[in-house]
Amino acid sequence: MHTLTSSETKETQALIDTAVKPLIQIKDLNVHIEGKQILKNVSLDIPNNSITSIIGPSGCGKTTLLKTLNRLLDDSKEVQVSGSVLVDGDDIYGRDAEVTHIRKKMGLLSQKPFPLPMSIYDNIVYGPRIHGERDKNKLKQIAETQLRNVGLWDEVKDRLHTSATRLSIGQQQRLCLARGLAVQPEIILGDESTSALDPISTQTIENLLIDLKKDYTIVLVTHILRQARRVSDYILFVYQGEVVEFGKTEDILLNPQQELTKQYVKGFIS
Amino acid sequence: MARQFPNQQIEWRLRKEKIAKILMQLSGILITGSLFFIVGTILYKGLPYLSWEMISQAPQGGFYLGKGGGILNAILGSLYLALASTGIATLVGIPISLYLNLYVPKNSFTARSAKLLFDVLFGIPSIVYGAIAFSIMIWLGIRASLLGGIITITLLTIPIVVRTIDELLKTVPIDLTQVTFSLGATRWEAARVVLKYIRPGIFTAILLAFGRAIGDVAGVLLTTGFSDNMPKYIDEPAATLPLAIFFQLSSPIPEVQGRAYASALVLTFIILFIVLCTHLLAAKQKKHKL
Amino acid sequence: MTYRLWVDKLVQFGSAFLLAAKILVVLMIALGLTIKAWPLLQHENLWEILSSSVWSPLKGHFGFLPFILGTIWVTLIALIISVPLCIMASIYLVEFASDRLRKSVLPLMNVLAAIPPVLYGVWGILFVVPIISQYIAPLFGIETTGFSVFAGGIVLAVMIFPILISIMVEVMQTVPQELKDASLSLGATHWETIVSVSLRKAKPGIIAAIVLGISRAIGETIAVLMVCGNVPQIPASWFDAGYPIPALIANNFGEMMSIPMYDAALMFAALLLFVIIFGFNLISRIVLSRLEDHG
Numbered sequence: 001m002h003t004l005t006s007s008e009t010k011e012t013q014a015l016i017d018t019a020v021k022p023l024i025q026i027k028d029l030n031v032h033i034e035g036k037q038i039l040k041n042v043s044l045d046i047p048n049n050s051i052t053s054i055i056g057p058s059g060c061g062k063t064t065l066l067k068t069l070n071r072l073l074d075d076s077k078e079v080q081v082s083g084s085v086l087v088d089g090d091d092i093y094g095r096d097a098e099v100t101h102i103r104k105k106m107g108l109l110s111q112k113p114f115p116l117p118m119s120i121y122d123n124i125v126y127g128p129r130i131h132g133e134r135d136k137n138k139l140k141q142i143a144e145t146q147l148r149n150v151g152l153w154d155e156v157k158d159r160l161h162t163s164a165t166r167l168s169i170g171q172q173q174r175l176c177l178a179r180g181l182a183v184q185p186e187i188i189l190g191d192e193s194t195s196a197l198d199p200i201s202t203q204t205i206e207n208l209l210i211d212l213k214k215d216y217t218i219v220l221v222t223h224i225l226r227q228a229r230r231v232s233d234y235i236l237f238v239y240q241g242e243v244v245e246f247g248k249t250e251d252i253l254l255n256p257q258q259e260l261t262k263q264y265v266k267g268f269i270s
Numbered sequence: 271m272a273r274q275f276p277n278q279q280i281e282w283r284l285r286k287e288k289i290a291k292i293l294m295q296l297s298g299i300l301i302t303g304s305l306f307f308i309v310g311t312i313l314y315k316g317l318p319y320l321s322w323e324m325i326s327q328a329p330q331g332g333f334y335l336g337k338g339g340g341i342l343n344a345i346l347g348s349l350y351l352a353l354a355s356t357g358i359a360t361l362v363g364i365p366i367s368l369y370l371n372l373y374v375p376k377n378s379f380t381a382r383s384a385k386l387l388f389d390v391l392f393g394i395p396s397i398v399y400g401a402i403a404f405s406i407m408i409w410l411g412i413r414a415s416l417l418g419g420i421i422t423i424t425l426l427t428i429p430i431v432v433r434t435i436d437e438l439l440k441t442v443p444i445d446l447t448q449v450t451f452s453l454g455a456t457r458w459e460a461a462r463v464v465l466k467y468i469r470p471g472i473f474t475a476i477l478l479a480f481g482r483a484i485g486d487v488a489g490v491l492l493t494t495g496f497s498d499n500m501p502k503y504i505d506e507p508a509a510t511l512p513l514a515i516f517f518q519l520s521s522p523i524p525e526v527q528g529r530a531y532a533s534a535l536v537l538t539f540i541i542l543f544i545v546l547c548t549h550l551l552a553a554k555q556k557k558h559k560l
Numbered sequence: 561m562t563y564r565l566w567v568d569k570l571v572q573f574g575s576a577f578l579l580a581a582k583i584l585v586v587l588m589i590a591l592g593l594t595i596k597a598w599p600l601l602q603h604e605n606l607w608e609i610l611s612s613s614v615w616s617p618l619k620g621h622f623g624f625l626p627f628i629l630g631t632i633w634v635t636l637i638a639l640i641i642s643v644p645l646c647i648m649a650s651i652y653l654v655e656f657a658s659d660r661l662r663k664s665v666l667p668l669m670n671v672l673a674a675i676p677p678v679l680y681g682v683w684g685i686l687f688v689v690p691i692i693s694q695y696i697a698p699l700f701g702i703e704t705t706g707f708s709v710f711a712g713g714i715v716l717a718v719m720i721f722p723i724l725i726s727i728m729v730e731v732m733q734t735v736p737q738e739l740k741d742a743s744l745s746l747g748a749t750h751w752e753t754i755v756s757v758s759l760r761k762a763k764p765g766i767i768a769a770i771v772l773g774i775s776r777a778i779g780e781t782i783a784v785l786m787v788c789g790n791v792p793q794i795p796a797s798w799f800d801a802g803y804p805i806p807a808l809i810a811n812n813f814g815e816m817m818s819i820p821m822y823d824a825a826l827m828f829a830a831l832l833l834f835v836i837i838f839g840f841n842l843i844s845r846i847v848l849s850r851l852e853d854h855g
Contacts, residue, residue: 072741098280104747114742117761126756127746132279176742183746287751294652297645301725302665304718305672308683315686362578369575384579386845391586393772393841394834395779397806401813401830402589405596428582456568478674485676488781488806492813512678516782519685534682538675545671 021089023048023186023217024069029083031064031073038064040241042083046234051209051218053232053249055225057269061241062221066189069219070106071099087187104131107180107216109193109205113172115164116179120156123164123175127183146178150208170201177208188212190220194227206231225265229253237261309538316535319528325536329498334518336525341533344514347501351416351494351510352483355423359483360476362424363431368461370432371439372447385436391429396489399426404492416501416508419494426489427479434475438468470554477551481544485537487512511537593834596827603821609828615792622825624832626792630709630802633795634784635777637713642720643770650728651754666729673722681786684715689787692799702799707789709802715783720773727772731765731851732758765851768844775840779833781806805829 022045031039038061046052054062067073068081071092084091092102104127116123124143125133133139143160147153152174156167164175173193180188190209194202209218209231222228228235228249235252237244237260245252245261256262263269323340330339366384374381403422404414412418442464450460465472487510495507496517511533518530600609600622612623653662693706735758743753759766789801790811809829812822 070745072745100280100283100747100749103745106745108741108745110738110742112738114736114739116739116743116757118756126743127748130746130748130752130756179742180746189745283749283752287749290648290751291652291656294648294656297648298652298657298665301645301649301721302668304721305668305675307687308675308679308718311683311687312679362582365571365575366579366582369572369579373572373575382849384583386842386849387583387586389845390838390841393775393779393837395781395806395837397779397781397809398589398593398830398834398837401809401827402592404813405592405827425585456564458568458571459564461571481674481676485674485678487676487678488810491782491810512676512782515678515682516786519682519786531682531686534679538679541674541676541679542671545674548670549667 025086027084032080034078048217050233051213051231052234053228054221054236056238060238062238066221070103104183105185106187107185109190111192112196113176115172119161120164121160123179124182146182150174150178170197188216188218312534312538316531319532328500336523341514343500344509344511347508348484348511351419352480354420355483356480358424359427359431363428367432367435372457372461388429388432396426396486400489400492414495414507415505417504419490422489422493423483427483430479431475438471470551474548474551477544477548593831597831600824600828617819617822626794627805627808629794631804633709633802634712638716638777641717646724654732669722669725677783680715680783684787688714697799704799708799709795710798711787712784716777720776724769724773727769731762735761764847768847771840771844775837779837781810
């Protein structure tokens with residue numbers, strides 16, 4: 001199997017505007033889970049203020065890659081991570097990295113919406129409260145701002161204190177997005193975030209993400225090529241734990257350099 | 271993005287987590303420790319009094335005043351009682367749980383409410399069973415006897431058998447029954463296949479019931495009576511081990527109290543042996559499934 | 561072919577019959593207890609029986625208050641000791657402990673559950689009672705034999721450890737990892753996540769476990785009887801003797817039958833236990849099975 005050598009990676013990276021220092025830099029990342037190597041030598045700079053989609057067949061390690069970014073994998077047992085992931089220039093796997101700070105920098109949007117078992121309002125202000133915000137007026141203001149951000153304010157403003165689980169599943173996912181935004185992250189991570197949603201809710205979320213990229217760096221895992229085409233600026237193709245190709249969306253989809261990418265994009269491998 | 275949170279005091283938050291973790295570990299140690307503590311106390315107090323005479327002889331005259339003899343009658347009484355009631359409970363309990371899982375639609379009202387009923391019965395204390403059985407026995411003119419004890423303890427153990435087997439039946443893969451049915455088997459034939467599949471687990475259920483039966487006091491206190499004779503007839507009062515412990519313990523004579531500790535040790539050994547067997551069987555059941 | 565179907569039908573009806581018989585027995589227990597307790601209920605009204613503290617069977621007074629309060633005292637003490645310990649320990653087992661630790665601790669809980677009540681009683685007499693009379697009570701300047709509601713509470717607390725732990729662990733394991741991830745990814749610490757997400761989500765199950773523990777504690781007879789002192793008085797402190805309902809039945813049944821109404825009074829006590837425990841169990845089992853369905 002042919003994969004990118006490091007010089008080729010550099011070439012690809014050179015295509016990307018590197019005037020600004022990238023927020024997320026991954027260097028020689030290797031991840032073993034229960035003795036099995038899931039990610040092999042991943043090195044990559046993720047461009048700021050744009051949407052990067054990670055694509056690849058199921059089981060190729062895309063979700064693992066996403067979860068290494070906010071250290072959610074640490075909690076599962078028998079996970080070994082080597083290499084480094086720099087966020088804002090700090091190695092999040094470094095010795096004195098503080099995991100709650102790292103996670104606060106990133107909002108996670110999971111496959112299915114998981115509203116916390118509390119009211120809509122409490123869901124949004126959960127993060128700010130944990131980080132020490134006690135001022136009620138400020139909390140109210142945060143809740144309104146974030147709910148407006150995801151276009152949920154008008155739908156829920158009269159029932160802020162009812163249980164979040166009573167919302168429709170699409171509303172729940174937007175609530176989860178707002179909840180993530182309320183801790184002022186710099187990065188949004190999405191793990192197949194629309195796979196449980198109906199087409200209309202999917203579209204809403206996708207449009208929201210496109211709107212948000214001016215303020216945030218967004219990384220999405222998706223197995224739907226059409227979605228990657230619709231929303232992303234860059235695409236990263238991962239196969240069996242290795243980065244095969246990384247580049248601008250249209251380059252990857254229309255003019256892939258690697259044979260594997262070509263086959264995947266055409267639907268020969270999945 | 272101008273808004274900033276107040277000082278986050280992350281150190282304090284992490285310290286809280288550390289303190290909580292220490293408290294949790296202490297609780298865990300205390301709870302698991304209590305087991306070793308109980309067994310240890312009984313071992314420490316009972317071992318000096320344990321002798322071959324204790325477990326090989328029936329009480330002689332004046333046994334409860336500190337004279338010679340042993341508690342063989344109580345050991346045998348308990349074993350007979352537990353064997354008989356567990357046996358009946360198994361014979362009644364297995365068909366009931368099979369019926370509730372294979373014959374009645376799984377989520378039907380009958381199945382659900384019957385299972386709920388058995389869950390609830392599982393929690394009814396044995397003193398209640400004992401009280402009602404005793405009154406019925408008086409009403410029927412039966413005196414306290416081994417038979418009375420067996421009936422009471424059977425009622426007590428049926429819910430245990432039904433519940434445990436029901437849990438086991440839930441683990442049977444649905445494919446197994448479907449494959450059997452698709453071969454044209456009747457429900458009874460399918461039930462036999464299922465029974466074979468969960469066989470080691472059935473023994474676990476039986477042992478659980480046996481352990482409960484042999485250790486129960488409140489149920490036998492009123493219904494079985496007590497006797498210094500070896501249990502020979504089912505319609506006569508019989509001694510049981512837990513009750514022997516209880517009676518000897520209330521004696522003011524230190525020698526007799528010591529025997530109570532030794533009897534407690536014998537009961538502990540029996541229970542630990544049963545638990546060990548269940549554990550080994552559970553391991554076998556797991557292997558069986560792979 | 562017909563033979564096979566015939567056997568099938570036979571088994572079906574046989575099993576249905578056994579089930580019906582068993583249910584009938586339960587109904588008979590409830591009915592029997594009520595019939596037997598009826599004379600007392602005619603003799604005095606229910607409220608009088610439950611709220612009077614005068615227990616003098618020879619004069620025909622059957623006030624259950626001392627026994628009811630005795631039961632409540634030991635049960636509450638048991639809960640105060642065991643609930644926090646069990647919640648903490650189950651959190652540790654589910655959230656922090658390695659698989660190996662969890663797999664070796666949970667079977668130990670089964671051993672603890674298998675130990676017969678009488679052995680708990682022996683342990684109580686050998687250890688708990690002397691400790692209370694020699695070490696704990698003097699701390700408060702109180703003199704006591706040690707046979708007290710406190711001793712009963714401690715013994716009961718240990719007895720309900722297994723049921724609390726096993727159900728709490730099971731319930732906490734049903735909290736989805738993704739939900740915890742959602743809280744963690746907002747920057748909450750593991751402990752904060754447990755307090756505001758896992759425990760909140762598991763709350764109905766934890767309450768159900770506690771209710772089951774309560775009903776176990778209320779019905780426990782012999783172990784409590786052995787360490788509680790059994791004086792028909794209303795306990796005024798942790799170090800006073802108490803006389804819980806099951807102990808009343810066990811101590812007196814079959815012995816005081818010549819006193820009029822005594823029989824009915826004891827049957828009423830049994831009925832009281834049956835109703836309370838049936839109700840408690842029913843509620844918590846329904847809650848638990850709902851959780852399982854939605855889990």
